Amino acid sequence: MPRVAVVFHSGYGHTQVQAEAVARGAAKGGAKVSLIPVAEAADRIAELNAADAIVFGTPTYMGSASAAMKSFMEATSKLWMERTWKDKIAAGFVNSASQNGDKQGVFQQLITFALQHGMIWVGLDLLPGNNSSTGSVEDLNRLGVAAGAAAQSNADEGPDKGPLASDLKTAEHLGRRVTETVKKFTLVAA
Numbered sequence: 001m002p003r004v005a006v007v008f009h010s011g012y013g014h015t016q017v018q019a020e021a022v023a024r025g026a027a028k029g030g031a032k033v034s035l036i037p038v039a040e041a042a043d044r045i046a047e048l049n050a051a052d053a054i055v056f057g058t059p060t061y062m063g064s065a066s067a068a069m070k071s072f073m074e075a076t077s078k079l080w081m082e083r084t085w086k087d088k089i090a091a092g093f094v095n096s097a098s099q100n101g102d103k104q105g106v107f108q109q110l111i112t113f114a115l116q117h118g119m120i121w122v123g124l125d126l127l128p129g130n131n132s133s134t135g136s137v138e139d140l141n142r143l144g145v146a147a148g149a150a151a152q153s154n155a156d157e158g159p160d161k162g163p164l165a166s167d168l169k170t171a172e173h174l175g176r177r178v179t180e181t182v183k184k185f186t187l188v189a190a
Contacts, residue, residue, distance in 0.1 A: 002182040003091040004031040008057035009068040013159035021168040025175025053089035056181040063102035086118035092148040097155035107147035
């Protein structure tokens with residue numbers, strides 16, 4: 001059974017809801033999933049090291065990953081030096097209050113971090129949604145991001161109101177895709 005770790009930071013609860021959706025999707029794909037808030041990551045490093053895939057999630061703050069996520073990333077430098085995560089599958093998700101929120105810049109941070117570790121990045125395989133006269137906010141990948149699962153949550157509403165259901169379904173799709181990718185790599189390696 002593939003093992004997928006979802007490590008995330010959530011300042012106000014919105015990104016946690018998205019992390020839970022990624023975890024649901026990975027589990028539906030047949031993975032054993034560990035949901036790990038970055039505040040617990042140092043104590044649960046063995047779970048991260050044992051995972052076949054790690055999915056990173058963060059809100060966007062001031063056009064960047066959150067300080068808590070960046071602190072976690074920097075704390076992995078010993079693992080980087082030892083190549084502990086080399087050839088693991090990696091993916092990511094981000095959430096911001098605005099529709100754009102400079103998400104692409106944050107995805108670039110996550111992708112570069114994963115590639116520094118020698119990981120293999122898995123993006124989203126969905127066409128952009130909500131980009132035609134017949135589209136709607138209910139479309140998967142409604143924000144049109146290829147790098148990972150993107151979500152938007154209104155700044156003046158709690159996690160019970162956002163991200164939208166379509167963003168959470170997109171996150172679930174990413175989780176399942178990660179599990180399926182791990183299975184493909186496992187078959188190739190066997």
